[in-house]
Amino acid sequence: MTRDRWLSHADERLRGAGLRTSAGRTAVVELLARDGDCLLSAQELVDRLRAQPGAGSTATVYRTLETLHELGLVRRFDGGEGIARYEIADPSGEHHHHLVDADTGEVVAFEDAELERAIHRIGERLGVRLTGHDVILRGRRAS
Numbered sequence: 001m002t003r004d005r006w007l008s009h010a011d012e013r014l015r016g017a018g019l020r021t022s023a024g025r026t027a028v029v030e031l032l033a034r035d036g037d038c039l040l041s042a043q044e045l046v047d048r049l050r051a052q053p054g055a056g057s058t059a060t061v062y063r064t065l066e067t068l069h070e071l072g073l074v075r076r077f078d079g080g081e082g083i084a085r086y087e088i089a090d091p092s093g094e095h096h097h098h099l100v101d102a103d104t105g106e107v108v109a110f111e112d113a114e115l116e117r118a119i120h121r122i123g124e125r126l127g128v129r130l131t132g133h134d135v136i137l138r139g140r141r142a143s
């Protein structure tokens with residue numbers, strides 16, 4: 001996904017939701033468009049924004065992430081460390097999943113078409129139109 005595409009999509013959704021533009025939120029959205037294709041915690045966003053003049057408060061970052069999540073613009077991911085991580089969501093639905101290394105906490109992204117087809121089939125079997133799914137694998141490197 002191109003970041004510009006996400007940025008204009010996010011802009012559209014936020015305006016469509018009737019939200020007034022705020023400098024603090026814009027800074028978060030622009031940072032996500034730039035860095036948000038890997039998993040970032042709210043604190044990491046706060047730290048990266050701190051360098052920018054006029055960037056919003058920590059509360060603004062948390063509130064913005066909440067809003068973006070409600071609008072389906074970011075995906076939230078809990079890797080089991082007790083903190084949520086975020087990444088931008090492709091409007092096309094194209095996405096990847098994550099493997100968390102149980103020893104180091106390192107996160108690896110992967111895509112798997114066969115997994116997606118299997119999930120789709122399960123939805124059909126259960127008689128539902130799936131609106132989303134989360135898959136997190138955890139494991140230890142074979143040594």
Ligand SMILES: [Zn+2]
Nearest residue numbers: 095097116133
């Ligand atoms: Zn999937």
